[in-house]
Amino acid sequence: MKKGYIHVYTGNGKGKTTASLGISLRAVCAGKKVFFGQFAKGMDYSELNAVKYLPNFKICQFGRDVFISDMPCNEDIVLAKDGLEISSEALSSGKYDMVVLDEINIAIYYKLFKVEEVLQILDNRCPKVEVILTGRYANKEIIDKADLVTEMKEIKHYYKKNVPARIGIEF
Structure with missing residues (x-):
């Protein structure tokens, strides 16, 4: 790829991480290298x-x-x-074709770092890197910076029927 674009997957519906894993799978299957960083997550998810x-x-x-x-x-x-810091290195090193920053919008929302810091690492990235930013509450500045924004909207969810998270589906 000559130019990488910035995607944002946000909204209160299910599927933001799942979509970013799907595009990562597609990239790897096309012979590309992917770095997938998960912010505000340390649980034992199946994607590990x-x-x-x-x-x-x-x-x-x-x-x-x-x-x-x-x-x-x-x-x-x-x-x-x-x-x-690790993600900044992945974005600027030229080692990866795609970098996913999963739940980075949540990290900004909870003020774990400033939106300006994220915008700076995006500006300093290798130009060919495709970037995926996920998480609810995407900041307006992030949305403005993005080339593609998808909002996941919850219409109906089985959580409301007390269905617990299931291995391989939600984690």
Whole structure:
């Protein structure tokens, strides 16, 4: 690719991470290298096993093993800032064709770092890198920067019928 574009997958509906995993699979199957960074996530998700099956796919988590439910703690901030530094390197190194920053919009929303820091690493990326930014509450500046924005809208969800998260579907 000569020029990489910036995608944003946001909204309150299910499927943002799933969509970013799908485009990552497509990229790897086309012989491309993908870096997949998960912000505010440290839980044992099934996608962590992808590295066993997919050459050229690297995944890193930059969060604790719990969701941020109210106010982030200092550990959340430290992990996110470390993740932003690692992601900046992945974006600028030229080693990857695609970089996914999963839940980065949540990290901005919870003020784990500033939107300006994210915009800066996007500006400093290797121009051929395709970038996917996911998470609810996408900041207006992120949306303005993006070339493609998709909003996942919840119409109906089985969580409301107390269906628990299932391995291989939700995690």
